[in-house]
Amino acid sequence: LLGSGSEVLGFDTERSTDHHWGPRFLVFLSPKDVGKKKQISDFLSKNLPPTYYSAVHFSKIYN
Numbered sequence: 001l002l003g004s005g006s007e008v009l010g011f012d013t014e015r016s017t018d019h020h021w022g023p024r025f026l027v028f029l030s031p032k033d034v035g036k037k038k039q040i041s042d043f044l045s046k047n048l049p050p051t052y053y054s055a056v057h058f059s060k061i062y063n
Helices: 031-047
Strands: none
Touching: none
16 A cells, blocks of 8 residues: 555554545556646546445545
């Protein structure tokens, strides 16, 4: 796992899984593709399902 949060550090508890929990992935862009960030984000927002067993759209944590 990459990113921030108790699950990355191995400190997850039953209580901590009640927020910011669910399927997720990170997209790594090369320096030449950084300008495509908004286009990629918009595409994923429009084409990924709003739910997959539970909510999959969350507020942005990183810019």
